[in-house]
Amino acid sequence: MRADASFAVPVKLWALLCVFAGVTIGGNVLLTCILTGGALLYLVLQRNFRLAASYGCFYLLLALLLYGIRFHGLHMPVFSEFYVLMFWNLSPIFLVSWDLITTPPGMLSAFLSRLRMPTPFILGLLVVFRFFPTMRTELKGVGRSMKNRGLTAAGQLLAHPVQSMEYVLVPFLLRVLQLADQLSVSAVARGAERPGVRGSYYEKKAGTRDYIAAAACAIVTASYLVLERSMA
Amino acid sequence: MKETNKWSVRDVITTVLLSAVLIVIQIVVNMVCMANDFVSMVLSVGITMFLCAPVYMLMVSRIGKRFVTLIYMTILGVIFLLMGNWFLLPYYVLVGILCEAILWKEGSCQKPKRLTAAWTVASLLYNGVNLLPIWFFWDTYYDFALASGMEQSYIDSYVRYYTSPGWLAFILLFTTLMGFLGCMVGSRLIRRHFQKAGVL
Amino acid sequence: MIELTRASFQYENSDRGVRDISLSVKSGECVVLTGLSGCGKTTVTRLVNGLAPSYYPGVFSGSVRIDGKDISRLSTWEIGRLVGSVFQDPKSQFFSSELAGEVAFPCENYGLSAREIRERTDAAIEALKLSHLKDRAVDILSSGEKQRAAIASVYAMKPKVFVCDEPTANLDAAGTRQLAQTLRQLKEQGFTLLIAEHRIDWLMGIADRFLYLRDGRIAAEYAPRDLLLLPETDVLGMGLRSPHEGKSLPAPSVLDESPAVLKTAGLSKRIRKEVIFDDVSLSFPKGKVTAITGQNGAGKTTLAQILCGLTKQTRGHILIDGKKARAAVRRREIYYCGNDTSTQFFTASVAEELLLNTELTEENKDRARHLLKEFGLYEYRDAHPSALSGGQKQRLAIACAIFSGRRILILDEPTSGLDGKNMRLIAERLKSEARNGRTILVITHDRELIESCCDRIAKIGVKFGEGDVA
Numbered sequence: 001m002r003a004d005a006s007f008a009v010p011v012k013l014w015a016l017l018c019v020f021a022g023v024t025i026g027g028n029v030l031l032t033c034i035l036t037g038g039a040l041l042y043l044v045l046q047r048n049f050r051l052a053a054s055y056g057c058f059y060l061l062l063a064l065l066l067y068g069i070r071f072h073g074l075h076m077p078v079f080s081e082f083y084v085l086m087f088w089n090l091s092p093i094f095l096v097s098w099d100l101i102t103t104p105p106g107m108l109s110a111f112l113s114r115l116r117m118p119t120p121f122i123l124g125l126l127v128v129f130r131f132f133p134t135m136r137t138e139l140k141g142v143g144r145s146m147k148n149r150g151l152t153a154a155g156q157l158l159a160h161p162v163q164s165m166e167y168v169l170v171p172f173l174l175r176v177l178q179l180a181d182q183l184s185v186s187a188v189a190r191g192a193e194r195p196g197v198r199g200s201y202y203e204k205k206a207g208t209r210d211y212i213a214a215a216a217c218a219i220v221t222a223s224y225l226v227l228e229r230s231m232a
Numbered sequence: 233m234k235e236t237n238k239w240s241v242r243d244v245i246t247t248v249l250l251s252a253v254l255i256v257i258q259i260v261v262n263m264v265c266m267a268n269d270f271v272s273m274v275l276s277v278g279i280t281m282f283l284c285a286p287v288y289m290l291m292v293s294r295i296g297k298r299f300v301t302l303i304y305m306t307i308l309g310v311i312f313l314l315m316g317n318w319f320l321l322p323y324y325v326l327v328g329i330l331c332e333a334i335l336w337k338e339g340s341c342q343k344p345k346r347l348t349a350a351w352t353v354a355s356l357l358y359n360g361v362n363l364l365p366i367w368f369f370w371d372t373y374y375d376f377a378l379a380s381g382m383e384q385s386y387i388d389s390y391v392r393y394y395t396s397p398g399w400l401a402f403i404l405l406f407t408t409l410m411g412f413l414g415c416m417v418g419s420r421l422i423r424r425h426f427q428k429a430g431v432l
Numbered sequence: 433m434i435e436l437t438r439a440s441f442q443y444e445n446s447d448r449g450v451r452d453i454s455l456s457v458k459s460g461e462c463v464v465l466t467g468l469s470g471c472g473k474t475t476v477t478r479l480v481n482g483l484a485p486s487y488y489p490g491v492f493s494g495s496v497r498i499d500g501k502d503i504s505r506l507s508t509w510e511i512g513r514l515v516g517s518v519f520q521d522p523k524s525q526f527f528s529s530e531l532a533g534e535v536a537f538p539c540e541n542y543g544l545s546a547r548e549i550r551e552r553t554d555a556a557i558e559a560l561k562l563s564h565l566k567d568r569a570v571d572i573l574s575s576g577e578k579q580r581a582a583i584a585s586v587y588a589m590k591p592k593v594f595v596c597d598e599p600t601a602n603l604d605a606a607g608t609r610q611l612a613q614t615l616r617q618l619k620e621q622g623f624t625l626l627i628a629e630h631r632i633d634w635l636m637g638i639a640d641r642f643l644y645l646r647d648g649r650i651a652a653e654y655a656p657r658d659l660l661l662l663p664e665t666d667v668l669g670m671g672l673r674s675p676h677e678g679k680s681l682p683a684p685s686v687l688d689e690s691p692a693v694l695k696t697a698g699l700s701k702r703i704r705k706e707v708i709f710d711d712v713s714l715s716f717p718k719g720k721v722t723a724i725t726g727q728n729g730a731g732k733t734t735l736a737q738i739l740c741g742l743t744k745q746t747r748g749h750i751l752i753d754g755k756k757a758r759a760a761v762r763r764r765e766i767y768y769c770g771n772d773t774s775t776q777f778f779t780a781s782v783a784e785e786l787l788l789n790t791e792l793t794e795e796n797k798d799r800a801r802h803l804l805k806e807f808g809l810y811e812y813r814d815a816h817p818s819a820l821s822g823g824q825k826q827r828l829a830i831a832c833a834i835f836s837g838r839r840i841l842i843l844d845e846p847t848s849g850l851d852g853k854n855m856r857l858i859a860e861r862l863k864s865e866a867r868n869g870r871t872i873l874v875i876t877h878d879r880e881l882i883e884s885c886c887d888r889i890a891k892i893g894v895k896f897g898e899g900d901v902a
Contacts, residue, residue, distance in 0.1 A: 097314035100314070185519065
């Protein structure tokens with residue numbers, strides 16, 4: 001299971017801080033590939049192979065484009081050179097952030113309740129993670145109903161764009177409000193309004209592996225900075 | 233729901249879900265627009281503001297308490313922080329505080345005019361989402377571009393929309409107007425649907 | 433255990449509510465509240481779990497005592513430890529994506545120690561026979577398993593009373609059977625149960641008493657035996673669902689049919705690598721109502737959406753009047769009325785909804801007026817569709833299907849939230865539409881509906897077959 005391979009939340013925050021420090025202090029854009037490499041390794045160690053592989057491919061594509069721009073005067077008609085460079089530069093932050101927000105919610109909420117965060121705050125966080133797949137299903141549902149009622153003909157969409165926006169937004173937003181209500185009733189009936197510190201099911205203490213990971217983050221960042229300075 | 237200023241579980245969940253909707257709309261519009269410089273630099277913020285306006289108005293009037301806008305803007309800032317643009321967090325918190333000031337008077341959450349004012353101002357300031365990253369990243373890009381042998385005029389042309397006063401005025405006017413129009417649609421939807429459906 | 437004395441409640445800005453409810457439920461007893469939609473049975477459950485008036489605002493008078501405590505003096509979380517609540521739609525009340533995390537949710541809220549949370553969670557999962565699903569994502573559980581997970585989460589709080597508000601509204605037949613078993617087990621363990629339900633047949637053998645509510649008051653009380661002896665005309669008159677547990681459905685058998693309007697040939701659907709169904713060949717004759725039944729997860733809804741041109745099939749084709757019909761053609765000929773009404777309405781009033789995308793001729797308006805009157809929606813014609821109750825929304829969705837000019841109608845679980853009176857109304861109307869030459873397909877596991885209006889049954893599952901209702 002991914003939860004077992006996942007680093008403790010403080011380690012993840014520390015890793016994020018490290019890449020931030022690296023990217024903002026360091027001035028050599030191209031060398032940030034060291035940080036990105038570190039970040040990809042960091043994902044692999046947490047067995048997040050899918051993200052590591054797919055982002056790895058994207059990163060290679062960026063590398064090719066950058067090579068073209070830098071040495072062969074490639075000018076791109078779409079997606080400007082500016083963005084290519086910026087994505088390249090921010091890649092390590094994307095990866096570490098993405099890993100942080102996809103931490104199993106149970107672990108995140110356990111971390112927050114250790115910090116004595118109020119229950120509603122934690123509920124807000126828990127709700128977001130379950131919401132994205134739901135949002136997709138509901139939007140699909142709206143789309144299907146529109147098709148069924150004959151509201152998606154190209155003529156209709158082009159001739160009445162605001163009307164079409166209404167057809168999408170109104171049922172969707174009403175559904176979101178209804179979901180919010182059902183979730184809150186279910187939470188309130190199960191003690192969510194109780195003041196005081198929230199408990200947690202996951203009780204994972206940081207282990208040796210976590211300390212090593214934290215140290216490794218610091219070392220990778222530091223070595224990037226040293227290398228970057230020596231080249232400047 | 234008792235009419236107090238304390239935030240209930242329902243308020244928190246509603247704010248979080250609708251903020252998530254708003255943020256998803258923005259990210260999708262941004263991603264799609266990135267393909268073309270003109271669309272992304274000139275039009276994207278306007279389109280976003282237009283699409284988000286009804287959702288924003290619904291969110292604030294549904295909850296009807298202070299600090300909804302501030303919380304939303306903070307969440308948005310944190311998302312941008314996680315995407316590497318840390319400077320957008322303090323910036324959006326400031327925008328949020330400004331909107332809260334506009335909505336400070338008791339009961340303004342139910343007044344479409346006040347909400348329109350707040351969102352229109354927010355629309356004007358939202359241009360920061362494009363301007364600030366360029367501002368912060370420009371030197372790095374400039375060095376890289378020079379090293380790659382691009383010509384000065386080519387590099388400068390990338391920011392022509394933000395350096396020529398005419399374009400800049402157009403962009404600011406366009407986004408503000410789109411935000412305002414979005415609010416008009418939003419007020420209509422609120423009157424026609426949400427009030428009638430009894431969710432406000 | 434539960435003691436309501438002259439309890440009245442009226443929702444804010446509404447004339448709905450309950451009046452003068454006096455009710456006493458002994459410890460370990462199981463009491464069922466039933467009656468027409470909007471009779472106030474849900475409100476009574478809300479009085480008992482304290483959500484009215486603390487969550488739903490309104491005017492309350494009288495007293496509600498649970499285990500000797502006046503709950504108006506308690507806060508929602510204190511009531512939550514006495515009374516556990518199970519709601520209609522389990523899938524929209526989960527906070528965690530994993531079963532264990534979801535079951536632990538209330539214990540976490542109560543700030544128990546990690547060890548105790550683990551113990552209680554494990555015990556609850558064990559007790560509800562969910563151990564084999566412990567690390568599963570809640571989204572892929574079946575509807576019955578989801579409802580059991582919701583009950584497990586309440587069970588972990590160790591309340592004395594379980595309150596269930598239409599717990600079967602979103603369950604299929606298998607899920608309902610599982611739920612019946614679970615509730616029987618809870619009763620054996622000495623929990624007090626209060627259940628609000630339309631469908632009462634599955635509660636025979638569990639319930640000790642049935643209370644019939646009308647217009648917010650308790651109108652009658654029955655022992656299960658009396659309810660079974662009630663003459664059929666009385667059951668119909670009260671608008672109740674049949675209390676008799678049915679025999680199993682007639683087995684489908686293949687028969688020669690009049691020429692088919694709609695036919696499928698070797699239809700298959702795969703999602704990624706999973707086979708949803710394979711090589712389905714069915715035919716639906718003109719002027720008949722065909723019931724489509726089958727286990728949950730057999731792909732009935734997917735099949736319907738493919739027929740209507742809303743989803744693509746992996747292989748095979750669909751013929752209308754013997755000719756291959758593309759998705760766009762099918763969308764013009766076939767109307768799909770989904771079970772989930774929450775994303776089906778687009779306009780600002782019931783009347784507009786019906787007339788959406790049709791010409792506003794006097795004739796059409798007249799037709800709409802008649803249909804609304806027949807379905808008991810005429811007085812709500814100016815109301816916003818989302819302000820209607822669940823049963824009214826379902827009726828409006830069916831009305832939209834009938835009003836559409838399409839010759840073939842597919843209805844997906846059209847009666848899941850309807851009381852007996854409205855179920856019969858729909859059945860009658862479907863029969864008369866079929867007599868007028870329309871072809872109707874109904875996906876359903878509602879035995880009463882099948883018996884009262886369907887001519888044929890097609891069963892979707894591992895093996896396919898079709899046949900007539902005996």
